Amino acid sequence: MQTSQLRVAVAGKAALAASRRLALLPRADKDAALLSLADALEAATDRIVAANGKDLARGESAGMPDSLQDRLRLTPERVAAIAQALRDLAALPDPVGEVVRGSTLANGLQVTQVRVPMGVVGMIYEARPNVTVDAAGLGLKSGNAMILRGGSAAASTNAALVETMREGLTRLGLPADTVQLLNGGREDVTALITARGLIDLVIPRGGADLIQTVVTQSTVPVIETGVGNCHVYIDAAADLDMALAIAVNSKTHRPSVCNAAESLLVHQKVAADFLPKVLAELGGAGVLLHTDEQASAAAEAAGAAYEPVTDEDWATEHLAMEMSVGVVPSLDAALDHIALYGTQHTEAIVTQDRAAARRFTAEVDAAVVTVNASTRFTDGGEFGFGAEIGISTQKLHARGPMALQELTSTKWIVNGDGQIRV
C-alpha cells in the first residue's frame, strides 16, 4: 500500500469513528461547539496570521499574482469574519433528524424518512482559507466528519486553522477527527477519491481542471461543482434600463466567481437600442468584449475594446473582465445557444413578457434559471441558506447552492407490531 493510500485509510477510519459520535450529537451540543470553536479561532488570531504570513512569503517569492495573494491573505479582521461564520451556523436549524416524508401503510406499518448525516465527507479545494473553516463548521453542524485537502499554497494557514479547531474539539470532549487535513501532494487527492467504502462523498471545489480530474477518476460518489458559463439573454420585450443594470452587474460585480455572466445575448428587435448603451458601459468598466458582427459595430461606435467572437469564446468561462456578446434572431435561437454552450449553472432572461419567461424557465436546463435578476444571486448566502459548501452543477443529489441539507442523506425508519409479508 502506498503512503498516501495508507494515510487516507487511517484518516478515513478515524473519521468514521468520529462520524458515528457526531451522528448522535444533539443540536445543542453541536451549536455550543460551533460557538466555542469561533472563540478559539479568534483567540488564536496571532498564530493564524503568522502561519498565513509564511504562506504569503512563499507565494510572493514564487511570483503568485496579487489577486491570488489577496485571496490567501488573512488579517485579524478576516479571522474574525471566519469565526463569525461559525456563529452564524450555530443559529441555523439542524438538518439531522428532519422528517422528510412518511405514511402509515394499509397493514399498519409506520414508515418515516428522516435526514441523517452522510458520514465521512472529503473536500478538495484551492487556496481560500475561509473554506477550511466553513467546511469544518458545515460538517460539524450536519453531523459529518470532514477530511480536507486544501491547496498547497495555503498549507501553513490551513494547518493552523485545523489544529486550532482540533484542539478546541478535544477540550470540549468531542472527537478531534471531526476535521482532518491532508497535506500531501497530488497523490493524496488520488488516494482520497478512490477510497471507496471509507469516504461517503467527495466535493471538489476549484478550477475546471481539478473538478474534471476528480469527477472522471473518483470511485467515491462525487458532487461536481462550479464551472459557470452563464448567459444573460435580453429578450425583445425587456425593460432596457433593467436589462442594462442586470447585464453590467452580472458581468462586473465580481468577475472571478462562477456565477458571473460570461455571455450576453441580445434579441435583434432591441439590439440597435440596447447594444450602444450596454457596450459603452461594459467597455467603460474595463470589460474586453468578444463581439459578433452587429455588436462589433456597436462596440466600435461606443469606443469600447472588442475582438471578433469565436466559438471558443462562447464556450469559455473567462472568470475575468471579458464578455462574449451577440445578437440572436429569436428566443428559440437564444435557447439553442444556451443549450449548446451553457454549463447548466445559472442562466438569466430579462423580459416583461410572461410567455417568454415561462418558456425560458421551463426549457433552459440549468441549476438556476433567473428572470429579471442578476446571475450573481446563485449563492447559498443569497438564497438564505446561511452558508454554502459549493454550487452543484450536476443533477444527482444536489443542484445549485449546497449547504447543510445537501450534506445529509436519509434513512427510512419502519415501525411495526409484528407485520410479515404474506
Added chain:
Amino acid sequence: MQTSQLRVAVAGKAALAASRRLALLPRADKDAALLSLADALEAATDRIVAANGKDLARGESAGMPDSLQDRLRLTPERVAAIAQALRDLAALPDPVGEVVRGSTLANGLQVTQVRVPMGVVGMIYEARPNVTVDAAGLGLKSGNAMILRGGSAAASTNAALVETMREGLTRLGLPADTVQLLNGGREDVTALITARGLIDLVIPRGGADLIQTVVTQSTVPVIETGVGNCHVYIDAAADLDMALAIAVNSKTHRPSVCNAAESLLVHQKVAADFLPKVLAELGGAGVLLHTDEQASAAAEAAGAAYEPVTDEDWATEHLAMEMSVGVVPSLDAALDHIALYGTQHTEAIVTQDRAAARRFTAEVDAAVVTVNASTRFTDGGEFGFGAEIGISTQKLHARGPMALQELTSTKWIVNGDGQIRV
C-alpha cells in the same frame, strides 16, 4: 471511436432530443401514453411470447437453471401483469413540477425549487423482462429518456418489448427514443458508463459483480443498488412469538431477493428459549444453518441441518435458503456486528423495549431500519410508491426504494423585478 462508443453516442444524442420533449409534456399526455402502451403490449402478446420462446430455448440448450428460466419466462398472464404495471403508473402523481421548497428573499426575489427530470438515464440489468417495461414506464412518467441494457439471455424478449413500445410512441406522435435498447456485449456497458456528458445517471441492477464493475468504472453519476446482507436481531425484550414469525418470514418468504435476511442475531438472555423454536422452524423449511457454538447445539437438538459459521458466512449475501445464526451478549454487540458485516440495506430489531428500539434505529447506518417487522417490506410497492426502479444502498441522492421521485433532479427558478447584487 470504437463501435460501442459510437453506438452509445448516437443513442445518447437521440435520447437527449427525446428528453427535451418529455421534460415539457403535461401529465395528461404522459398518462395517456402509458395507458396506450399498456394496450399495445397486450395486443402484441403473441409476438412477445414468441420472442421469449427463443430466449428460453437458447437458455435451455445452454443449461440455464430452472429458477432463471422461470424468471425469464413470459406467459400471456405475465404480459398482462407487465401491461397493468404501466396503467398503475398512470394513476400515480407526476413528480415533475412539484415545488420542493421556496421563499421570498429580503430583496423581493422569489426563489422556488421545482422537480425536473434527470434527462437521460442508463439502466443496466439482468434477465428479468418486466424490468424493461417498468424502467421505460417510470422513465416516461418522470420525463426521462431511458437507454436500457438488459441481460443477453433476454435479448429477443427485450427487443420485442422495446420495439412494441417504440411503435406505440411513434403512433402517439411521441419520440420513439423515449426508450432505447442496447443489445451489444460487455463493451456496450463500458461505453454507456463512460459516456459522461451524454448520460445523466446510470442505475445498475443485478448481482454484486455487475454493480461493483459499474460503480468503480463509471464516470457517469451512478446510483448503487441492491446488495443486501440483512440482519434480524432478536433483543432481550422481544416478544418471542413475533420474533419467530419475523425471523422465518424475513428468511424464507423469498430468499432470492436483496431484502431477504441473511443473518439472525439472538440476545443471550432469550437464546435458550428462542433458538430451539426458530431453528426447528427454519430447518423444517429447508434452510441450511450456519451456526455459532450455542446455535449449533440448538440446531443439533432440533434436528436441523447446520454447519459451523465462518467470518465469510457472516459477510455473505446467500440469496438462498441459508442463514447465519449466532448469539450476542448485548445490544451493543449486535450493533457492532451489523456495523461490521452489514451492507447498509435493511436491518431489523424485534423488541418491546422502547430504549432498545430507539438506539437501534438511531445507530444502525442503513437505508431502512425496521422495528418489529419483516425485512421483506423494503420495497417500493410495499412503501406505497406504486413502482420501483431499484433499491439504493448508497447515501447520495436516493437511499432505499427508488421510484418516480428518485428519477428527478431539481431546478431553482428565481423571479425578480430588476434585482442586482450591491
